[in-house]
Amino acid sequence: MNFSVGLSTYLLVGAMLFCLGLYGLFAKKNVVAILMSIELMLNAVNLNFVAFNRFLATDRLIGNVAALFVIVLAAAEVAVGLALVIAIYRSRQTTNVDEFNWLKW
Amino acid sequence: MSTIVFFIFAILAVAAAWGVVTSKNIVHSALFLALTFVGVAALYVMLNAEFIAAVQILVYTGAVSIMVVFAVMLTLRGDVGESSPENKKWGWGLFVAGLVFVMITAVILTNADWRILEGPWTIQNSTAALSNLLLTNYMIPFEAAAILLTVALVGAVILAKGVRENK
Numbered sequence: 409m410n411f412s413v414g415l416s417t418y419l420l421v422g423a424m425l426f427c428l429g430l431y432g433l434f435a436k437k438n439v440v441a442i443l444m445s446i447e448l449m450l451n452a453v454n455l456n457f458v459a460f461n462r463f464l465a466t467d468r469l470i471g472n473v474a475a476l477f478v479i480v481l482a483a484a485e486v487a488v489g490l491a492l493v494i495a496i497y498r499s500r501q502t503t504n505v506d507e508f509n510w511l512k513w
Numbered sequence: 514m515s516t517i518v519f520f521i522f523a524i525l526a527v528a529a530a531w532g533v534v535t536s537k538n539i540v541h542s543a544l545f546l547a548l549t550f551v552g553v554a555a556l557y558v559m560l561n562a563e564f565i566a567a568v569q570i571l572v573y574t575g576a577v578s579i580m581v582v583f584a585v586m587l588t589l590r591g592d593v594g595e596s597s598p599e600n601k602k603w604g605w606g607l608f609v610a611g612l613v614f615v616m617i618t619a620v621i622l623t624n625a626d627w628r629i630l631e632g633p634w635t636i637q638n639s640t641a642a643l644s645n646l647l648l649t650n651y652m653i654p655f656e657a658a659a660i661l662l663t664v665a666l667v668g669a670v671i672l673a674k675g676v677r678e679n680k
Binding site for chain 1: 515516519523526527530531533534539542543546549550553556557560561562564565568569572573576577580581583584585587588590596597598599600602603605606607609610611613614617618621622624627628629630631632633634635636639642643646647651654658661662665666668669670672673675
């Protein structure tokens with residue numbers, strides 16, 4: 409058997425992580441679980457950036473820079489998202505997204 | 514040898530991601546999430562991106578996972594074993610996610626340009642080269658990211674703590 413790891417193998421791993429995150433985004437009721445699914449999808453995208461950088465641009469680090477900025481944005485996003493979750497929980501005593509059906513209270 | 518290491522960490526990452534989205538206990542989901550981040554960091558090391566791997570461990574496994582655990586602990590009510598249920602339309606979610614996966618897989622497997630193996634890596638010290646890039650070509654985005662992080666931190670504190678009116 410002659411099988412070695414190439415670019416498409418890394419892309420397939422990224423696709424699996426992305427689609428698991430997409431499923432969690434659609435299927436979960438708890439808003440913290442939805443934020444976790446978003447983190448999974450961002451990780452899949454980062455893996456694609458770094459893999460493309462390694463295989464298709466071997467003399468530049470442009471994909472690594474993009475991955476670094478995605479990590480920064482993900483950190484900011486999760487901080488604000490979790491603060492919002494805690495603020496909503498304090499007034500409504502729930503984390504179930506099915507009950508987040510109002511704009512004002 | 515590197516093929517075996519790749520498959521160990523790829524399977525670890527994907528299996529832990531499966532655990533994140535299928536576990537009914539949200540604390541288990543958070544711990545599986547940390548495991549996924551570690552698996553992806555190992556894949557970064559195999560892709561000659563040591564700095565990104567270190568940042569991944571520090572920021573994701575160290576900070577984001579812990580912050581998620583904090584949020585879980587602060588918002589937990591009732592039975593922890595049923596804290597992260599599926600909603601009624603989860604079948605549709607599975608259908609759409611499966612469809613997207615089939616589409617992406619078809620694109621990856623039919624694109625001949627991507628059926629390549631690792632070539633030689635020409636950058637000797639990728640961390641030094643990355644810092645050089647960030648402080649020259651990507652200086653403005655770098656500063657903007659710093660401002661974004663500061664604003665997000667202040668916003669998160671205000672949202673979570675609330676603003677006290679002075680008089």
